[in-house]
Amino acid sequence: MPSAVAKVAHAAPVAAPVPAAAPVDALPPVAVASADPSKWGRVDEEGTVYVRTADGERVVGSWQAGEPEEGLAHFARRFDDIRTEVELLETRLASGSGDPKHAATNAKHIKDSLAEAHVVGDLVGLQARLDQVIAHAAVALDHAKHARDEARAGSVARKEELVTEAEQLAEESTQWKVAGDRLRQILDEWKTIKGVDRKTDEQLWRRFSKARDTFNRRRGSHFADLDRQRSTAKSRKQELVDEAELLSESDDWGPTAARYKELMLEWKAAGRAPKDADDTLWQRFRAAQDKFFSRRSSVFDERDAEFAQNAKAKEELLAEAEKINVKGDLDAARAQLHKIQEKWELIGKVPRERIRELEGRMRAVEEKVRTAADAQWRKTDPEAEARAAQFRERVEQFEAQAAKARAAGDKRRAEQAEAQAAQWREWLAAAEQAVASR
Structure with a gap:
């Protein structure tokens, strides 16, 4: 028995979908053709296979290999393969995982191939289903375009914000480290922003690059000025150190101590020198100052000991003076006070904090003797x-x-x-x- 060959056409391939779709509304299902293929076609006595369409029957092939039902089932399974591809397009559009542009292209290709497709099935329903897929793909394409436009506008707006911030930092900021760190952060964020058209991106980049250059020039100028100021400060502080070291041998305690205070004020006014030089000069300045005040302290300690002895001697004289009796022989009292006063003047200085106390006690004795003398005079005054x-x-x-x-x-x-x-x-x-x- 000669072998029979089924004459069939190949369905058009469907491209793999790309994520970017919008969901589609639910569509009425297309029946599975292989479940009841006789509903959509027939096989005549000569083995010719027909499919029913809106325009009448159309030959899709021939079947010579077996029973007519087997031939219908074969062509119906081919229809089901196409139906499955259409359902896959619908599913991807509905989930948003498919590329609506690819979905529309594939749907149109399948629709165009239906007129000559060697399949048995609900071609009218499948064509309507494809029309729905194409319509929903168009809507999804519009949504995707709108989303891209919004994303592009957002990217442009964000880069404009970053450019404006960079320009403000470049023109105004003197917080050099903070501003420099922030410009680097802006650059890092800039690289992550996508979707800006080339022309706009180039314009914004030129502004940003110009702002960075402006900031770098200002910062460089600032630190160059700072270096010059520090060099000047170093020279001035060297002069102050030289004078401080010269004064460290002075015995003119008061004026020299006053000059050291002036030198300290001038040191602060001179500004900062380079750190290493500033530290070295400061150590020399402090060493000279400490040397002078150490010598002065030693001299003052000896003087204070002498003054303490003087105060003790004056206390002894006061104890004697405060015992003078002004109610008896007033001439003798005045003679005794005079001798004490002579000794008082010879003793010398006492500690500053004791002067008021000791002088006050002596004046009290002198006033007591003077008051007694005045009273005596008034009593003997004939006038x-x-x-x-x-x-x-x-x-x-x-x-x-x-x-x-x-x-x-x-x-x-x-x-x-x-x-x-x-x-x-x-x-x-x-x-x-x-x-x-x-």
Whole structure:
């Protein structure tokens, strides 16, 4: 028995989908042709295979290898393969994992091939299903384009923000390390931003590159100026060190100590020299200063010991002076005080914090002797009574003038006379007190 050969056409290949799709709405399923192929086609007595279409029957091949049902099932399975490919396109579009452009291309290719496809199945339903896939792919393409446009706009906006920040840092910032670190961070982020068209990206990059160059020039100029300032500071501090070392041998304690204070102020005003030089010069400056003040302290310690001994000697004289008796022989008391004063002057200086105390005690003794002498003089003054009588007479004169003026109605002259009488009355009281205290 001669072998029969089935004449069939090959279906068009379907390209692999690329992620970028938008979901599609659910579509009514296309029936599996192999389940009941006789519903969609037939095989005549001569083995010719037909498929039913909207325009009538169309020959899709011949079947000579077996029973007619087997031939229908064979061509129906080919239809099911195409249906499966269409369902795969639908699934990928629905999940968003497929490339809508590739899906549309494959769907159109399959649709165009249906007119001559050697298959048995629901060609009308499958064509409608392909039309839906193509429509949804178009929508997905539009969505993808909109998403790309939004992403591109976002990328452009972000790069513009970074450029603006870089330009501001380049023109204004003096925080050199912080700004330099931030510019490097901007560059790192810049490299991660994609999707900007070449022309816009080049324009933004030129602005960013210019900002970095501007910042680097400003920073370089700043540090060059700083180097010059530090060189000047080094020279000035060298001069101060030389003077400090020269003064370290001075014995003119007060003026030299004052000059060291001035040198310290000038040192601070000179600014910072390069670190190594600054540290070395400072150590020399401090060593010279310490040397002078150490010598001064040694001298002052000896002087303080001497002053302490002087204070002790004056305390002994004060103890003697404070025992002087002013109620007895006043001439002897004054002679004794005079001898003590002579010794006092010969002793010399005492610690500064003891001066007020010791001088105060000596003045108290001197005042006690002087007060006693004054009291004695007042008691022996022959003119005290005469002065009291004179003051009394003047009081009486002004009182009489006041009474006469008041009687004459001259109020102003009366008040003037009464005021003068009051003044002389006070002096009279003091004179009478002096006489009474003898």
